[in-house]
Amino acid sequence: MSELKKLINDPLKVADELVEGLIDAYNGDCISVGQRSLALKNIPEGKVALLVGGGSGHEPIYHGLVGKNLADGAACGDIFAAPPPGIVFEATEAVDQGKGVLYLYGNYAGDVMNFDIGAELAEDEDIDVRTVLICDDVASAPPTEKQNRRGVAGLVPIVKLVGAASQTANSLEELETAAKKACLMTRSIGVSMSPGSIPATGKPTFDIDPDKIGLGMGIHGEPGVGEIPMTTTDELVPQMLDYLFKDFEADEDVDALGEGDEIILFVNSLGATTMMECLIALRKAKQILSERGIKVYDVIVGPLVTCQEMTGISFSFTKLDDELKTYWNLSCQSVCYTKLEGHQGA
Amino acid sequence: MPKTQLTPTETKNMMLQVADAIIEAEPILTDADRALGDGDHGVGMERGMNAIKEKLGASEYTSVGKVFMDVGMAMMSSMGGASGAVFGTLFRAGGKSIKDSESLTAKDLAELITSGTQSVMDRGGAKPGDKTMIDALDPAATAAQEAADQPLNEAITAVAAAGEAGRDASKAMIATMGRAKTLGEKSIGHPDAGAVSIAIILNTMKNFINN
Numbered sequence: 001m002s003e004l005k006k007l008i009n010d011p012l013k014v015a016d017e018l019v020e021g022l023i024d025a026y027n028g029d030c031i032s033v034g035q036r037s038l039a040l041k042n043i044p045e046g047k048v049a050l051l052v053g054g055g056s057g058h059e060p061i062y063h064g065l066v067g068k069n070l071a072d073g074a075a076c077g078d079i080f081a082a083p084p085p086g087i088v089f090e091a092t093e094a095v096d097q098g099k100g101v102l103y104l105y106g107n108y109a110g111d112v113m114n115f116d117i118g119a120e121l122a123e124d125e126d127i128d129v130r131t132v133l134i135c136d137d138v139a140s141a142p143p144t145e146k147q148n149r150r151g152v153a154g155l156v157p158i159v160k161l162v163g164a165a166s167q168t169a170n171s172l173e174e175l176e177t178a179a180k181k182a183c184l185m186t187r188s189i190g191v192s193m194s195p196g197s198i199p200a201t202g203k204p205t206f207d208i209d210p211d212k213i214g215l216g217m218g219i220h221g222e223p224g225v226g227e228i229p230m231t232t233t234d235e236l237v238p239q240m241l242d243y244l245f246k247d248f249e250a251d252e253d254v255d256a257l258g259e260g261d262e263i264i265l266f267v268n269s270l271g272a273t274t275m276m277e278c279l280i281a282l283r284k285a286k287q288i289l290s291e292r293g294i295k296v297y298d299v300i301v302g303p304l305v306t307c308q309e310m311t312g313i314s315f316s317f318t319k320l321d322d323e324l325k326t327y328w329n330l331s332c333q334s335v336c337y338t339k340l341e342g343h344q345g346a
Numbered sequence: 347m348p349k350t351q352l353t354p355t356e357t358k359n360m361m362l363q364v365a366d367a368i369i370e371a372e373p374i375l376t377d378a379d380r381a382l383g384d385g386d387h388g389v390g391m392e393r394g395m396n397a398i399k400e401k402l403g404a405s406e407y408t409s410v411g412k413v414f415m416d417v418g419m420a421m422m423s424s425m426g427g428a429s430g431a432v433f434g435t436l437f438r439a440g441g442k443s444i445k446d447s448e449s450l451t452a453k454d455l456a457e458l459i460t461s462g463t464q465s466v467m468d469r470g471g472a473k474p475g476d477k478t479m480i481d482a483l484d485p486a487a488t489a490a491q492e493a494a495d496q497p498l499n500e501a502i503t504a505v506a507a508a509g510e511a512g513r514d515a516s517k518a519m520i521a522t523m524g525r526a527k528t529l530g531e532k533s534i535g536h537p538d539a540g541a542v543s544i545a546i547i548l549n550t551m552k553n554f555i556n557n
Contacts, residue, residue, distance in 0.1 A: 012393070055427070078393070080386050081427030109523060110428030113469055117422075117431060148527075200389045201376055220383075225530075 004197055004309065011200040015056040015078045022063055025335050030066055034090030036083065038066055039073035048175045049073070049095040050166045052159055053088065053115070054105050055080045057199070058219055060336035061155060061305050062105065067334025070163035071104070075118070079199055080220050080307075082110035088118025092127055100128030100172035104162055104179055106151020107133040108220075130172050132179040134158055136188040136316065138243050139216025139225050143251035152219050153268040153305040154186040154316040156337060161318070164327035182324065184253060188266075188316040189243040191236065192217035196271055196308030205307065219270065219307050233277070237284040237315075244317050245292075254319070259293030262320045264328065269303035270312040278302060281313055298328060304336055348499035348556045352450040354407035360554040361417050362402055365395035367550040368543065379539035382526040387539040390425045394433065397424035410450040414441025414458060429540065432466050432479060439465030452501035456490035459505065463487045470523070477519035477526065477533060479540030482512035486548060499555050506545075506552035513537050513545040 008014055016036060023032050030038045043049065053075035054062045063074035073095035077083035083091075092101050103119065105111050112133070119129040135146055136154030158179075165178035192214045195204035208214050209227070213236070216225035228239075249256040257263070267282045269275070278301050289296055297320055305314070320328065331341040352360065368375075368391050376388030397420040407413050414437045422434025440462025444454045463483040472478040489508035493501035514537065521533040 012389075077426040078390070081390055081425070081430070084423050084426040084430055086423050087426070108428070109470060110426070110431060113428060113431035113435075114426060116469075198385055198389065201385070203376065203380065203385060205385055206380065 004202060006197070006199060006202070008199055014199045015076065018056060018059065019063065019076050022059075022335060026066075029068075033073065033094040035087050036076045037073060037087055037091035037094060038063060038076070039091065039094040040066055040068075043072050043095060043097055045097050046099055047072070047097045048099045048166055048169045048172050049097055049101040050159075050163055050175070051075065051091055051095055051101050051103050052105055052155075053077070053083055053091065053103075054108070054111055055082060055220070057308060058306050064336030065156070065159045065163075065334055067163075067332060067336075069167055069330050069332035070334050070337070071159055072166070075115075077114075082108065082114040083118075085114050085117035085121060088115050089121040092118060092122040092129065093125065096122075096127045100130065102162070102166070102172060102175050102179060103129060103131040104159060105134060106155055107135045107147075107149060108151070128172055130176045132176055132183060134183055136183070136186050137216070137218065138187050138189050138247040140218070143247055143253075146251065150218050152188045152190055152316075153266060153314045154188040154318070156268070156300060156304050157264045157266055157316060157318040158182045158186050160332060160337060160339070161324055161327045163332060164330040167330065178323075178327070182318070182327075185320070185324065186316060186318040187244050187247050188314050189240050190217050190219070190268075190270070190312060190314030191215050191240065192270060192310055192312030193230065194272070194311045196310035199308070205310070214312075217270075217312055219305055233280045234284050237281055238288060240315055241285060241288055244315060248317075248319070257292070257294055257317070257319060260295070262295045262297040262325070263289070264298050264300065264316075264318040264320065265289070265296045266300040266316040266318075268300075268305050268314045268316065270310040270314070271303055271306035272309040272311045273303070273313050275302060278313060281315075285315060297325070300337065348497075350497035350499060352410065352498065352555065354410050354413060354448065357410045357413045357450050358402050358405070358407055360551055361413060362399060363554050364547050364550045365398045367546055368392070368395045371546050375539055375543060378537060378542045381536040382521060382529065382533055383539065386427065387429055387543070390427050390429045391433075391543055394421040394425040394430065397421065408448065409445055410447050410454060411441045411443070411445035411458075414438075415445065417441070428470070432470055432540070433543075435465050435469045436462040436483070450498065452490070452496050452498045453494045455498060455501055455505065456487070456494040459483065459487045459490045472523050475519060476523045477516050477521040477538045478523050479538065479544050481516040481519065481538060482509045482541035482544035482548075485509065485512040486544070502548070502552045502555045506548040509545045509548040513541040516541045
């Protein structure tokens, strides 16, 4: 494989420099906080705050989801590494408006430990913190152990919903309840065809046979749970969606997806898979959903949850009820995701 | 000459030597982690070691426990990731348990490793057999307790050997924690990257104390 042409400066300063650039991209809407965090400039006083975060290198998430009617702040780690507790604490202090802070992030051991230590530091300063973990990757554990699942692309619709809920939540408990519902109703499945690389070493994050597809691949490039032969979009998409349908069916905590149900459909590229490929996959997914009588309430498509130049796609479904629909309908704006007022896919 | 105990300054110099050894081993750690995780362990450890060199290099010590606490704090605040949290906790909590000690004896070594290991298990929920750094630390703690009445140089030799054996034993285990757990049986055959780091740390300590 030819050497990657990576346009960077000092490989060890990649995370710091990309966060600087992100704040420039917000062009005044966000401020830099502490060592490597960012926060919305004008968080309303008395608002229950929403903090997201995680490793860098997956842009435009997580930190790109700070925005109007989205997250109030983000604690940014180094490339593919959870933010240290000090950074989590600085971000917590910056977004807290006296009503407490909800931590909402993907379920990874490193993130959980560092955010937990950060929460302990915040509690020492009398800031209330609650945590809801995003565990949407159906390939990473069975429905009976879904609290052990990894957090993957589903975080985009989840943060959108919870960000909207946080605008009107009266208490931290109320926001926590809304966040748990958004997480429970969101499921994802991903595949990868080739790895991303670690900017500091230039090495690929994993190896995969050129003729194979890794099924259930994580966004950090964790090897998948199974390999299948390389195939076409129309062969692959039904297999992927089947995992999601079966998961809703098998999980006793939710109803199966059936005729008349409404979902948010998110087709994500892991980085190098092109918009062209995502759109072809979206077309097939929409056909399958139509055949089942499932209505697509809105669509998100594009490279939002990425792992450098990794190739692959993921599908996420968020099943809506009236409450979640109300949250979805609110417009929002950020570097990662913007939804216009009144817009609603169908 | 083998040392039967260490002064705070010697302890600091030992940990500076550990930092250099880990930095040198970065490619080994990266490859070990690539086999099971996402390959960021080596780079993360290198960042932590540079933070240790900066912190320890600028400090004078009268307590050996404080040396380890600073090692932990430097790692926790610079590394992030699971490694930053667990290695930071290991040295911070371990160092705190001997913070009043003015010299490092075999008894302090046993207390350091035992308290640190327990705190890591409390923080991350890993148990022996989960294919984590605990699989090198737990046998090292047992060896340290058994050697607590011996001279430090003899104790660390037994501890380093136990850590290496624990690292090697982790090869046969199935990962149940962290990012490697989704690999299931495919994780067999590779040692845990954190256990590899622990073995290097203990071996470097052994070499420092025995030379």
